[in-house]
Amino acid sequence: MFVNLAHKRSYYIVNAITFYRLLTAPLLLTLLFYERLSIFKWLLIVSFLTDAVDGHLARKFKVTSAFGSILDSVSDDLTIAVAIIGIVLVNPAFLRQELVLVVIQVFLFFAQIAAALFRYRKISSFHTYLAKFVAVFQAVFLMLFYWLPQPVYILFYFVSALTILDLLEEIILVLIIPKWETDIKGLYWVIKKSALPKV
Template structure:
């Protein structure tokens, strides 16, 4: 049986690989090494697909792991967006309003978190997980010329925008920094249940 401590280091090591690889990916994009970039990018997104299931499989979920995963996700997507601009500037120019809007929402969410918590969030909502999948699918489809690029782009934009709006609302709803939050609905339902329990207690 594998030691929980060893599992903890393995899972966080997988996430750390994604974070550490970001500058390397950026360098590949700047140097114009397209083939190297796309395969390394795919490998980076693959680590995002496995670190979550691994942490749940071996029961090593932690606040540090959540924060590390959130930072690694954000950095990977930002580097991927920069690479897209370097390799395909015409795509960025043709969709700059939408992309600028997403970065604006990301900026608002980040500033709101820093003001409220003095650090970035690690909510890991259901929407965030879906957004991560659609973002990875779009970038991989785009760089590997798989197809359905326009549809995946629209899906990634819409779901990412919804995720960022939800996280802004969560920052407003939650006075204290909290990791691994399912979403606004679940926070609202929990508060409603607590309020009903208190009301029932007062009536009895």
């Protein structure tokens, strides 16, 4: 019974951390519109840090779940979306200059969501190795964007290339994986697994 209580407590703690990120997204958006950038950029850092913490704790205490996985994905997407809206408000010239790359990424993002909703009736939550890798660099670029006087263009192009690869991989995964799954390592491992002889 003690183990069950400890497990439940860990489950609630991990999801509470994720909920923080979900609930902070509208607050971040409000801060942007009221031009409270000094508070916004600190809270944005906290949100990105909670993304690293909740995933690590979920795996450590073995409290991963379908609900937690979807909650994490939605919270991540909202945090990134708010940070991108901030780019539009804070430095619209940067957005105009890099509009093609941004449009490609936004299109692929919504295409992936549409494909998952059509196939699984809910958003995907693969959490591939590539997605985790990309998330780190997205967070680094977006945080630096608000702290440095000029955007780091080399990092932006690197992150954009990785993001496009990640979204293409996730679209392909939606097309080839018949049922909703989470914690998929990546396309290579799915293909490798399907190529193994059936026992």
